[in-house]
Amino acid sequence: MGTSEExxxxxxxxKKxxKKxxSPKSVTGETxxxxxxxxxxxxxxxxxxxxRESRGxxxxxxxxxxxxxxxxxxxxxxxxxxxxxxxxxxxxxFVRCLAEEIGLDPDLAAKSYLxxxxxxxxxxxxxxxxxxx
Numbered sequence: 001m002g003t004s005e006e007x008x009x010x011x012x013x014x015k016k017x018x019k020k021x022x023s024p025k026s027v028t029g030e031t032x033x034x035x036x037x038x039x040x041x042x043x044x045x046x047x048x049x050x051x052r053e054s055r056g057x058x059x060x061x062x063x064x065x066x067x068x069x070x071x072x073x074x075x076x077x078x079x080x081x082x083x084x085x086x087x088x089x090x091x092x093x094f095v096r097c098l099a100e101e102i103g104l105d106p107d108l109a110a111k112s113y114l115x116x117x118x119x120x121x122x123x124x125x126x127x128x129x130x131x132x133x
Contacts, residue, residue: 037104043095043112045079052077052102066097073098076113081120091117 035051052059059077063070075083076094084091092110099109 041108041112043099043104043109044116045077045113048095048098048102048104048109048113049077051104052098055102057102062098062101065101068094068097079116079120081117081124084117086121088114088117088121 035047035054037051041047052062059070059073062068063073072084072094075081076091076098084094092114095110095113096106099106
């Protein structure tokens, strides 16, 4: 009786070439790499929306995590200031939470966005008739 020793199988399974993940594209076709953030970035509603979409995050998800209504978050992105509370502190909080959830600096985003909101707010007040006390 002969003993035959079997050699262990040394053949490695075939490896499929790895695909590089594609950068998510936003509605406008920009990729995350094209959405540069630096000291000159204007965090307006359109930029916040494009950045959120490039991260693949839905407003509904942010609304659930932050407990801010999706309609309010959408109003921020669409710069529908009339649909936002008439108090700077609330608008600031909404923008900070949105920015933080999508990976942006909340302080920079709020500071930039509030400049837009303040200009709108001042213009609206100038259009209001004076109230008599």
